[in-house]
Amino acid sequence: xxxxxxxxxxxxxxxxxxxxxxxxxxxxxxxxxxxxxxxxxxxxxxxxxxxxxxxxxxxxxxxxxxxxxxxxxxxxxxxxxxxxxxxxxxxxxxxxxxxxxxxxxxxxxxxxxxxxxxxxxxxxxxxxxxxxxxxxxxxxxxxxxxxxxxxxxxxxxxx
Numbered sequence: 001x002x003x004x005x006x007x008x009x010x011x012x013x014x015x016x017x018x019x020x021x022x023x024x025x026x027x028x029x030x031x032x033x034x035x036x037x038x039x040x041x042x043x044x045x046x047x048x049x050x051x052x053x054x055x056x057x058x059x060x061x062x063x064x065x066x067x068x069x070x071x072x073x074x075x076x077x078x079x080x081x082x083x084x085x086x087x088x089x090x091x092x093x094x095x096x097x098x099x100x101x102x103x104x105x106x107x108x109x110x111x112x113x114x115x116x117x118x119x120x121x122x123x124x125x126x127x128x129x130x131x132x133x134x135x136x137x138x139x140x141x142x143x144x145x146x147x148x149x150x151x152x153x154x155x156x157x158x159x
Contacts, residue, residue, distance in 0.1 A: 001097060004121040004129045008138055009114060012149050016105035016113040018159045020080040022148050024103070026159075028055065031144060034151050037062040038144055051075060054087075065091045073100065080105035080113075096129075097122040115145065 012019060022030055028042035028049075037060040047053025053072040059065050068089030075082055085100040086092060092099070100120045105113045119137075121129050152159065 001125070002123045002128075004123065004134075006119045006121070006134050006138070008117050008119075008141075010117075010142060010145055011108060011112065011114050012145070013110070013112040014149055014152050015111060016080045016107055018152060019113050019115070019148070020077070020082075020105050021159050022152055023145070024075070024080075024082045025049070025077070027148075030148065030151070032060075035144060035147050036060050038140070045069070047072070049075065057089075065089065068092075095124055095127040097124050117141070 014022075032039045032041055040058045040060045042055055042057050045054045045056055049072065051072055051074050054069060055072075056067055056069050058067045066089070068086050068091045070084045071087050073083040073085055081102070081104045083100065083102045085098045086096075087098050099122070102118045102120075104116050106116065108114045119134075121134075123129060
């Protein structure tokens with residue numbers, strides 16, 4: 001098994017507390033509403049969002065994948081940190097044991113936020129992760145982040 005680590009950073013005008021609430025704490029409800037082509041539904045199998053919870057995400061019609069199960073590893077509402085792992089589903093392509101994402105939102109100098117994400121891909125056997133696969137996943141995540149940002153800018157009183 002190998003581990004491939006990828007880091008990314010996104011800057012937004014939305015303050016960290018507001019972005020964390022929309023993306024992370026309310027994301028299971030908000031994302032299917034504003035991006036039904038990405039996520040059709042999110043349902044908790046165990047827990048209700050705290051560390052140890054397991055949820056099933058059913059992808060939307062436009063996705064190449066059907067579903068994934070995520071395990072919440074940690075939620076720190078004060079430091080705006082969220083860690084979860086994709087532990088099951090066709091998104092792992094039978095080539096990955098799991099994918100762990102650690103996201104932290106920090107205040108930017110202009111009052112918005114910087115979203116830092118570390119992604120760790122745990123491969124099975126000798127499988128080597130291709131850069132284009134990582135790039136495609138990053139672009140989809142960026143698209144979701146930007147859609148949430150646009151929603152918050154258009155609806156400033158929602159959070």
